Amino acid sequence: LYTRKHIVALAWVLAASIGFYGVKGGLFTLATGGSHRVWGPEGTYIGGNNEVALALVMIIPLMQFLRLTTDKLWVKHGLLAAMLLCAVAALGSQSRGALLAIGAMATVMWWRGRNRFWGGVFLVSIAAGLIAFMPDSWMERMQTIQTYEQDDSALQRLNAWEMAWNIARSNVFGAGFMVAQPDVCALYSPIPTDCRAAHSIYFMVLGEHGFIGLFLFLLLWILVWRSAGYLRIEAAKQPDTRWLAPLGAMAQVSLAGYAVGGAFLSLAYYDLPYNILVLVVLGRRWMEGKAWREEAQHRHPT
Numbered sequence: 001l002y003t004r005k006h007i008v009a010l011a012w013v014l015a016a017s018i019g020f021y022g023v024k025g026g027l028f029t030l031a032t033g034g035s036h037r038v039w040g041p042e043g044t045y046i047g048g049n050n051e052v053a054l055a056l057v058m059i060i061p062l063m064q065f066l067r068l069t070t071d072k073l074w075v076k077h078g079l080l081a082a083m084l085l086c087a088v089a090a091l092g093s094q095s096r097g098a099l100l101a102i103g104a105m106a107t108v109m110w111w112r113g114r115n116r117f118w119g120g121v122f123l124v125s126i127a128a129g130l131i132a133f134m135p136d137s138w139m140e141r142m143q144t145i146q147t148y149e150q151d152d153s154a155l156q157r158l159n160a161w162e163m164a165w166n167i168a169r170s171n172v173f174g175a176g177f178m179v180a181q182p183d184v185c186a187l188y189s190p191i192p193t194d195c196r197a198a199h200s201i202y203f204m205v206l207g208e209h210g211f212i213g214l215f216l217f218l219l220l221w222i223l224v225w226r227s228a229g230y231l232r233i234e235a236a237k238q239p240d241t242r243w244l245a246p247l248g249a250m251a252q253v254s255l256a257g258y259a260v261g262g263a264f265l266s267l268a269y270y271d272l273p274y275n276i277l278v279l280v281v282l283g284r285r286w287m288e289g290k291a292w293r294e295e296a297q298h299r300h301p302t
Contacts, residue, residue: 004243007282008069011062011247014275018059019082021052026085029092038092045270053098054261055272056086057105061250061257062276068246101261108256157199157264163189164198164207174210201262217268220277221255228252228280235287244283251280 001010025038040052060083067079090098160180166188167175175184185195198204205217231248235241258273267273 001278001282002286004286007247007279007286008066010275010282011066011279014272015059015063015066015079015082018055018272019063019086021046022056022059022086022089023082025052025056025089025092026087029088034092036092037094038089045267049093050095050098050265051267051270053090053093053095054101054257054265054267055270056090056093057098057101057257057261058254058272058276060086061105061253064253065246065250069243096264098261100264101257104260105253105257108253156194156196159189159191159194160196160198161200161203164200164203167207168210168214172210172212174206174208174213177208179207197266199264199266201258201265201268204266204268221259221273224277224280225252225255227284228255231280231283231287235283241287244287247279247283251276 001007021040028036029038037049038052039049040046040055046052046055063079063083063086067076067083070076070079087102090102163185164179167179167184170188175188180195180197182195186192189195198207201217202214206214209217228248228251231244232252233245233248235244235248254276255273258267262268262273
């Protein structure tokens with residue numbers, strides 16, 4: 001992958017692959033009034049309702065990048081509809097982590113907006129409309145975020161997180177992949193009979209690879225965030241590289257959703273964030289190399 005066409009094509013493949021389930025799930029939520037949960041494709045990394053919700057949340061900024069870089073009006077409108085349906089599907093999954101991830105992304109987009117007042121009004125209006133559509137059962141589930149100490153799912157996560165901490169303290173390089181095994185839980189879990197996955201990208205890496213592995217994991221995403229920020233600022237300075245600025249900006253928005261939503265899911269090795277990493281690396285290599293100059297000369301020969 002070297003040229004602008006390659007980068008945009010990869011973004012389209014990612015957006016269409018995940019967006020298909022977002023459009024489908026969004027229509028399902030609207031048709032059922034949000035009374036049933038949206039689930040991902042069976043037998044995949046995102047088969048669960050929480051997992052597919054985070055994937056949908058992360059793909060929305062990528063769709064926005066494609067909207068900003070296309071000149072075709074029907075494509076812009078189609079992507080906008082797909083983005084709204086993905087948001088509806090994420091809410092329809094009844095995932096509390098997805099709600100937090102959406103909040104994190106909306107905050108980043110609001111902060112980056114040129115007019116924060118009207119941007120805030122727009123985001124609040126969209127959020128209010130979507131939430132008002134959801135049934136009372138959805139609101140009751142979202143409110144359990146404040147009463148996590150009474151929620152079995154949340155307590156199981158806390159137990160798994162403490163186990164990961166105990167493993168890292170006793171093993172420099174962690175306990176290896178798939179630590180949720182009876183023998184490991186018997187040694188490190190506060191409740192040995194409750195042997196579950198970490199349900200957090202951070203504690204998952206901590207338990208499997210120790211503090212050194214967690215440091216490298218965090219460093220990787222910090223560097224990707226910085227490179228995306230570089231694209232957002234530097235690409236805007238040249239007409240021929242300006243299309244990369246929204247890629248950098250939207251990659252940061254997507255990573256914000258992953259950082260927050262991933263805190264409650266075992267998706268440390270899910271491929272979508274790493275594909276976003278690839279997009280950022282490709283964009284920066286294209287901009288810093290001679291590729292864009294050669295493409296510009298090809299379009300505007302002197």
